Amino acid sequence: MMDKLLLVLQGIRRSRVWLSIFRREGLPQTEADRLAMNRRNFFVHILPAKIYKESARLSYNWLWMGVIATWLFVILLLTGVFLMFYYVPSAERAYDSVREIVNAVPLGRFMRNMHKWAAELMVFAVFFHMLRVFFTGSYQNPREFNWVIGVLLLVITVLFAFSGYILPWDQLGYYAAKIASNIAAGVPLVGPYVQQILLGGTDLWQPALLRWYVIHVFVLPMAMIFLVAFHFWRIRKDEYSKPYWTEERKRR
Ligand code: HEM
Structure with missing residues (x-):
């Protein structure tokens, strides 16, 4: 059951609709990837690219x-x-x-x-x-x-x-x-x-x-x-x- 659900989720994440909105498949892994996501994604582009942990x-x-x-x-x-x-x-x-x-x-x-x-x-x-x-x-x-x-x-x-x-x-x-x-x-x-x-x-x-x-x-x-x-x-x-x-x- 869980496997099927994960497959469906993966399918959605690879779909053209998902990519057209979020511009990427999964969570960003590298620093450059994170900055690129911040630039390209409407929902997070308004936030600062970096924020100090404290x-x-x-x-x-x-x-x-x-x-x-x-x-x-x-x-x-x-x-x-x-x-x-x-x-x-x-x-x-x-x-x-x-x-x-x-x-x-x-x-x-x-x-x-x-x-x-x-x-x-x-x-x-x-x-x-x-x-x-x-x-x-x-x-x-x-x-x-x-x-x-x-x-x-x-x-x-x-x-x-x-x-x-x-x-x-x-x-x-x-x-x-x-x-x-x-x-x-x-x-x-x-x-x-x-x-x-x-x-x-x-x-x-x-x-x-x-x-x-x-x-x-x-x-x-x-x-x-x-x-x-x-x-x-x-x-x-x-x-x-x-x-x-x-x-x-x-x-x-
Ligand atoms: C409708 C009213 C307001 C909204 C929705 C709003 C929203 C926000 C948000 C979401 C942030 C970033 C997160 C945070 O610090 O909580 C922020 C930061 C900031 N706000 Fe507001 N704000 C409002 C009014 C004000 C007022 C009245 C002042 C000062 C007179 C102000 C000055 C600032 C400044 C200088 C920052 C940058 C803070 C920093 O970098 O530490 N804002 N605001």
């Missing part, structure tokens, strides 16, 4: 908080698409549509709770990832630019949380948006214009809800996907940092 320690990268943030974002995308099938961005229907998702839609409560929990955990994970990068000095040359990209990612994460908070159109979200737009309107000179941009008017009603919906489901995800790809590409180019206690790091 850098992979959970104590150094604080449980890989950056990776956890990435997976939380994937969960948010998947559950968010599910919610988009039922949520109605209308001032009259938004609140009821969320109630329906929770009480009537199959798997609705699970998906909504996953979305809420992942959103809150992501803010936490991104923040702790930033603290890790700061306290291990990983923002230093040559990673200064990636730190800047990271700050943009943090801003986008917070905007995601804020815009998502408004969408259920309940008392909490409504008044959070009201307070935020009033604060924006209080900025000297540009305040009223900023409020106009945020609300699509002077009052918090349908145009504001639609505006924040589009920002939440399109503008921010696009910006996030682009910047995360850029962030990863930079990690690959700058190489993953070495722990401060190692000789290799001290020599730099």
Whole structure:
């Protein structure tokens, strides 16, 4: 039985479909082979070709908080698409549509709770990832630019949380948006214009809800996907940092 299974697996690994995706039959055996795999395979090409053994320690990268943030974002995308099938961005229907998702839609409560929990955990994970990068000095040359990209990612994460908070159109979200737009309107000179941009008017009603919906489901995800790809590409180019206690790091 096992032999047959292994034969089938070997067959799959030699098949044209497998090779067209993964570009090789088995695991890489030599150093050159490993580097070639990293270059050619889509799924791993985004990772650095080499990583220092000590850098992979959970104590150094604080449980890989950056990776956890990435997976939380994937969960948010998947559950968010599910919610988009039922949520109605209308001032009259938004609140009821969320109630329906929770009480009537199959798997609705699970998906909504996953979305809420992942959103809150992501803010936490991104923040702790930033603290890790700061306290291990990983923002230093040559990673200064990636730190800047990271700050943009943090801003986008917070905007995601804020815009998502408004969408259920309940008392909490409504008044959070009201307070935020009033604060924006209080900025000297540009305040009223900023409020106009945020609300699509002077009052918090349908145009504001639609505006924040589009920002939440399109503008921010696009910006996030682009910047995360850029962030990863930079990690690959700058190489993953070495722990401060190692000789290799001290020599730099
Ligand atoms: C959506 C938000 C973010 C995601 C998904 C993300 C993802 C990642 C991942 C997966 C890594 C490599 C693994 C790890 O160190 O955990 C990493 C490294 C890095 N991140 Fe982020 N990150 C985010 C936000 C930030 C923020 C807010 C900063 C700083 C302001 C930042 C700066 C960096 C730097 C400098 C590195 C290289 C670390 C090193 O080489 O040791 N990132 N990021």
